[in-house]
Amino acid sequence: MKKLFLIAFALTWLAAPVSTYAQAESDAVENSLSGITLTVNGTKVHVTGANGENMEIFNLTGVKVSSISIDSADKSLTLTLPKGCYILKVGKVVRKISIR
Numbered sequence: 001m002k003k004l005f006l007i008a009f010a011l012t013w014l015a016a017p018v019s020t021y022a023q024a025e026s027d028a029v030e031n032s033l034s035g036i037t038l039t040v041n042g043t044k045v046h047v048t049g050a051n052g053e054n055m056e057i058f059n060l061t062g063v064k065v066s067s068i069s070i071d072s073a074d075k076s077l078t079l080t081l082p083k084g085c086y087i088l089k090v091g092k093v094v095r096k097i098s099i100r
Helices: 002-015 023-034
Strands: 037-041 044-048 054-059 064-069 074-078 084-090 093-099
Touching (some): 037 084
Antiparallel strands (some): 037 044, 054 084, 084 093
């Protein structure tokens, strides 16, 4: 009887709804707090609100591929990277991108 109760309890616990939050929610909070926005369209990157910051580009293994100094409040860049997935970081704002 005790074993049956434990099985029923475990199944009830596993079936309980779990709260999850989308990553985009926290990105929006980071953007509004830091004032930095990153917009990516293909190989073109548009950075606003990051004057004096550095944009670091990492591959998926965590190796830094490039570092670019952002010298104006509104900067557009064209990335010359091989095809693949990369991580862009400016201040506390991080974006995953795919170059095709």
